[in-house]
Amino acid sequence: MIPEEIVTFLEGATVGFAATRDAHLVPHIHFVAGWIVGDDRKTITCFFPPNYSKVLMPSLQDNGQFALTVLGSTSGPKASKPPRPDVDFHECYQFKGDYATSRLANAADAAVVERKGESFRKLFVPLFGFSEEACAARFKKPALAMTFPVREIFDQTPGPGAGRRVET
């Protein structure tokens, strides 16, 4: 089960990307526009934009291996008090598991992605100077929802503890 504090982190996090690999062990990276934790806290559903990679589904159907990395949160267990967005956004976790199901994204999924886009703008426009148009293009209405049960969680926050397995 995903720890409650990591669920809180995921709700506040704004940057997501995933790795899959094909039958030849070639890795592929995919932008993830949004995510939501299942009610049982055992699964995560990821939302992919309309132009998601052509190798995503063939890779998942070949071997199921999936790794989701999420960062850009100021609500994680390591958040500074008082908050320091310029530092806190480095907190990062990786979630590994096996592909379970996928479907077309729906209006509720689009609402999740829209909220992620808004959080992304609030956090990163001041830090990196991105334009509103650039942010909006990154968080388009999603096309695909993919769910995987979380098998392992790793703390990837930069520093000596990076790579530590989180108890679930």
Next chain:
Amino acid sequence: MGEVRLPDEIRPVMENGIPAQVGTCSADGTPNATDISRVYYVDSEHLALSNQFFSKTIRNIRENPRACVNLNDLEAFTCWVVHLEFDRSETDGPIFDAMDMQIEAIASMTGMSNVFKLKAADIYRVTSVEKIEYGPAS
């Protein structure tokens, strides 16, 4: 198979300050996704990634030399997908020194001065490069 060359237009994307994403895969087939503050241009056929506390990525690369890097150019609505194969690791010399200096600068700007420390410059050969556009019309 001919050598794959990086287009000139990719160089500014490597220097735009936006972190890149790196994918690797262990010998048993488990993928790994991590982000990295910068990717370094070595020459038209090679890139360098900083080896800092990259432990799982480095372990995977020693088992399976293939990697994938996504470079983001948000203002151009573009992502570059670069596939790589590990070539060698350098712990001194001009590439290492240049990366070390730039990492210190990034660490200082992001409040991570005591955390970011370069262990090695890992040099990769480019095996493919693809430009993905996701602008309003795509």
